[in-house]
Amino acid sequence: MAREICERAERHAGGSAIRPRMRARLTSFLTPVTVLLAISLVTCGNRPACAGVEQPDRPLPVRIGDLISKTYEFDGRLISFEGEVIGDVMFRGDSAWVNVLDSSGAIGVVVTRDMASQVENTGAYAVKGDIVRVTGVFHRACSVHAGEIDVHAESFQIVRRGGPVRHAIAPGRIVMACTLLGAAVVLAYAARIKGRLGSPLGGSPKTS
Numbered sequence: 294m295a296r297e298i299c300e301r302a303e304r305h306a307g308g309s310a311i312r313p314r315m316r317a318r319l320t321s322f323l324t325p326v327t328v329l330l331a332i333s334l335v336t337c338g339n340r341p342a343c344a345g346v347e348q349p350d351r352p353l354p355v356r357i358g359d360l361i362s363k364t365y366e367f368d369g370r371l372i373s374f375e376g377e378v379i380g381d382v383m384f385r386g387d388s389a390w391v392n393v394l395d396s397s398g399a400i401g402v403v404v405t406r407d408m409a410s411q412v413e414n415t416g417a418y419a420v421k422g423d424i425v426r427v428t429g430v431f432h433r434a435c436s437v438h439a440g441e442i443d444v445h446a447e448s449f450q451i452v453r454r455g456g457p458v459r460h461a462i463a464p465g466r467i468v469m470a471c472t473l474l475g476a477a478v479v480l481a482y483a484a485r486i487k488g489r490l491g492s493p494l495g496g497s498p499k500t501s
Contacts, residue, residue, distance in 0.1 A: 358397025414455035
């Protein structure tokens with residue numbers, strides 16, 4: 294390649310030959326550059342993408358809150374996130390709607406019936422929902438689902454199973470409950486005594 298460059302330079306100069314010494318210097322300079330260029334081309338060619346070049350088929354890790362706040366930026370892009378399945382799984386034909394929650398927000402995910410059938414636990418007060426990893430295309434205003442914000446899942450994997458949750462009762466609440474119960478009992482007893490005293494049977498006997 295270095296020799297070819299020299300020949301092109303001669304043709305550009307109107308056919309006049311480059312001096313041997315200059316040709317040698319030019320060749321010695323271009324040879325390592327040519328080698329480095331060839332190595333870089335081979336290296337990039339063996340990789341799915343060169344560093345810094347984003348591939349459209351590679352999902353972009355995001356948080357759900359970012360999808361909600363930057364809808365135009367992520368619209369139509371392949372994304373991935375993890376979260377807890379919450380609420381009811383709504384089946385419709387061969388597909389289903391699953392709500393997924395992470396620390397930043399919640400979003401509806403459209404999955405196949407087979408994907409949704411993997412879910413065993415959905416989040417509620419007494420239940421921790423299954424943790425799932427979703428990979429799919431984000432839609433700012435889905436034309437299929439009445440303009441809703443959603444994600445059409447291409448992959449829906451169970452990361453960790455959920456299950457029942459036991460909520461600890463704070464000691465302060467126990468004391469407050471006991472206090473209120475005691476006050477209610479005292480008030481009920483006082484009302485009963487007052488009712489007896491105010492009735493004809495509960496008063497002093499009449500004298501003639």
